[in-house]
Amino acid sequence: MSDIEKCLFVVDRKDLDRQTREEFNRFQEGSVEENTNTVTLVRRLLSTDYADKVIVTTIQKLGLALAEEDSKHNKAKEKNGKEIYKKRLEPLKDKRMVFIFDECHRSQFGNYNTAIKAFFPNAKLFGFTGTPIFEDNATNVIREDGKATYKVTKDIFDQELHKYTITHAIDDRNVLRFHIDFFKGKNSTKINQGETVKRKAVVESILEKHNGATNNRKFNAILATASINNAIEYYQLFKKVQKKKQSENPDYLPLNIACVFSPPAQLIAKDGDRQSQKNAADIKQLQEDLIQEREDNTQNPEEKKRALTEIITDYNIQYGTNHSIHEFDLYYQDVQKRIKDQKYSNKDYPHKNKIDITIIVDMLLTGFDSKYLNTLYVDKNLKYHGLIQAFSRTNRVLNDSKPYGNILDFRSQQDAVNQAIALFSGEDSGQSRKIWLIDPAPVIIEKYKEAVDKLGDFMQQQNLVNEPQEVYGLRGDAARITFVKNFKEVQRLKTQLDQYTDLDEDQKTTIETILPYETLQRFRSSYLETAKRLREIQQKGGDEVPPEIQQLDFEFVLFASAIIDYDYIMNLIADNMQKKPSKHKMTKEQVISLLKSNSNLMEEEEDLTEYINSLDWNSGQDVKSLYQGYNTFKVQKHNKELAAIAHKYGLEIADLKAFVEEIMSRMIFDGEKLTDLLEPLSLSWKERRVKELALMEDLVPQLNKLAQGREISGLTAYE
Incomplete structure (x- = not known):
């Protein structure tokens, strides 16, 4: 890359969460970091420091840096009179630049891409996507010579360098196949294509099927809804229905339900302080690809703000956090983290800290990956790349306990599924359907x-x-x-x-x-x-x-x-x-x-x-006394086993117990301490070696049991 001025990895802002930043940072051993703002991006673009050769940024920040002074989106000219960013970048205009766009089916059809190509005529642009825009799924129209045509991915990136379709990825077992359950209603009542099922029936069905779908809550799920109002209604319904179930059955273990949608930025901005203005600007950037949420927030914004505030308050009570609607991004990041925390066992990270179902509208349906998310509940109309992107949240490979991605569709969208498979398979759709979808029951x-x-x-x-x-x-x-x-x-x-x-x-x-x-x-x-x-x-x-x-x-x-x-x-x-x-x-x-x-x-x-x-099965003990009894039982058993080992090898019980306790306190096995333990036996070096090996053969199982899966450094020599 010595003759390349800069290489920029460009991603959508909503994909650049903490984990993504860490993954990008590992791309290069040097200093690769996400820019905190457009000022930093411009500084690094102009820098001659080799550490700034490769830059990770968002298309929003890059587009903002190239915005015209009179653009309605332009906020680049600061109050202290700094030059417009675009003018400062003039020295780079004709340089050799490389731009690599991730998820290039998004955010490439507006002003940002046009501005980048116009400003850097010698740049090379590469795009990666699993769901390119074709004529069938295009929505952006261009008009030339009085004719209107759809703008597709090929119009932006020209030559296709390599094609590896989702069909190939599934066939190679790089991602999982899908199991799609088209909701039939009770008594196999037929649901027509796109028909909306009553939301209470959806909630009841999810609560009935969730344990099975998620392998008894080993995995978690997303519920995709058609609007913010629907998401709010679902959230309230889950609270109401689960509260009723708990009152009827004290043994019922409720699902932990979270809900996330972007707040109305205009109301956040009205709160007045400088931080609120910044948060509002961040939310507006976030909403650029959240079409439904952006539109929903123009209707009754106060109602949306109030509902999201209540949802975040519930979240804070459930998880002991202190999030606020005014720092929405921190709340959003925490939701993503807790979804991924499903990877921990309940022993290591109790279920009360996890999320079973996250109710969403547009968020998390693209660019978010968790191997422990295996189920998508769908109550919104999806098609083409939107459908494939949403379904693909569930199909990341883990092991045989996750055999496929689970989709439970409440809108009977069989035709939309077939159309998406046909469009993105790149091959015979009949054969691809067999590859994409698991065998029927x-x-x-x-x-x-x-x-x-x-x-x-x-x-x-x-x-x-x-x-x-x-x-x-x-x-x-x-x-x-x-x-x-x-x-x-x-x-x-x-x-x-x-x-x-x-x-x-x-x-x-x-x-x-x-x-x-x-x-x-x-x-x-x-x-x-x-x-x-x-x-x-x-x-x-x-x-x-x-x-x-x-x-x-x-x-x-x-x-x-x-x-x-x-x-x-x-x-x-x-x-x-x-x-x-x-x-x-x-x-x-x-x-x-x-x-x-x-x-x-x-x-x-x-x-x-x-x-x-x-135990006496009729003794009426409670859980607390059982825990205490079990701990006492284990201590007594351990002491008996240590005493037997000490007696077998002619050691003092107190000395052997102290030896074991020191190992467990440091989680380090010290061979010299073993020599000291055997010293009172006055053995020759050959006799001591034989005795040492025999003793450790009996002692290693005891140490491993006490370690409970943790590694004791230095013990492998005797295992």
Whole structure:
């Protein structure tokens, strides 16, 4: 790039959130930063510093820098009399410049792009987009020689350098396919194309289907609405309906609902102070691509402002924040962050801090990515690039626990989906449709049945009945490996079916008949026990581990639950222990079975199982006493195990306990401290080495259990 004066990465302002800035900063090892304002952009454009060779900016700031003095958008001339930015940039006019536009289907059809091309005639412009503007989806009209034609992406960027369509990306598994559930209403009532379903029915349907669609809240969702008024109504409906559900059922766990739409900038500006003026200007820039929101805010703006203020107040109460409508961008950034915080387990980041559903109008439908967002609820008319961009919020690849992007459409937009696929597939739309959309439920149900039958055939070949407890009778690692592979496929297909939101009652009955829930849970327990056994062999490493075990991927994520965690189990125990025996929902054995069938509790499963077995199921303990009892149980068990190890190796219990406590306090294993521990035994160096290895073989599992997944530096030498 030595002969290039500047290279600018240009993005839309609404895409340049904190994470995007960080990603751009990693693009170049040098100083690449987003400009805080147009003044900074102009300074860096004129700079000869090599660190300013590559600049990340927004098209809004760049366009503003090139605005004419008499333009209605021009605010470049400052009160202190500084020259207009465009005049200051004259020395760069004929320089070799490179502009790279991200999401170039947006913001390229107005004055900004024209101003950039006119001012920098020697510039090279490159554009990236997954949804280019063609004649079919164009809205911008140009008039030449008395004729009106649509302006398309090719008119702006000329030659197409490379085509990699969404069809290719899906086929290459770089993004996921889509499952689209066109809402039918109760009793399969037909909903006509584009017809609006009553919003209360939409809310009820979402609350009914959300857990299934999001893999029991492992993922989260967006609800796209047609207007700000609709978004407000939905927000209020969710509050009302969920409050009623909680009053009827104390065990109901409400969804955390957020709502975000841009405020009326004209009212923010009227508040008078300098910061308000700046915030209003930022909101106006933000709204340049938020067509519906910008229009909505011209109608009854006071009402919109009041509603958004109440929504932000609720948000502050829910999450302990202190946001204000006058600093809307900070609120918007926080909403995006909390959506992405779904990646953390409830143990590491409690569910109360997360967002289950975000109600939006235009925001977040383009340029926003989160691997843990898998569902889009649609109550607005979408088409062409707008539809594909919105659907694509759900299809970022994670693992097999997220098999596809989930779309629940409440406007029955089958024709719009077909048109979008045909336009953006770049190939035969019939074949592309098979690539874009997942198989219908009957096809997966049949595959599920075949996988269960294959598992049964394997068990029969081993002279075993196809029952979960029989898995423990498998002889040899080869048989256990085959079971792991067979049952993993059963669970993978069941995970897919669990997230289908359009299963009818007959299909649900068929799935249950193929493999009843209780049997499936016990098979999951057998799988996890078998997988743990093979994983222990795998973790030993070395040439002694057979290749077929070394290559196993147990995919424990398929067996993890976002709901059934440590707190859930404790509350479940308390709930049953406080009831009369005749009112018990679950027996002790059923709770243990549930515990054993979920991989996210695998490390504590042994201790929890022993603790549950020790409990009197009719003692009426509450959650607090159960927590205290379990902690006491673990301490006592740990002390007994340490005492046994100390006795086995002739060590003082207090010395061994102090050794372990120091390791855990620093999370560092110190080999010299181990030597000091064995010093009183007066061993030769050979004897000490043998004793040291034997002691650590018994001690490493204890240390790893105490670490709870954290890494103890220096311990790997003994693992």
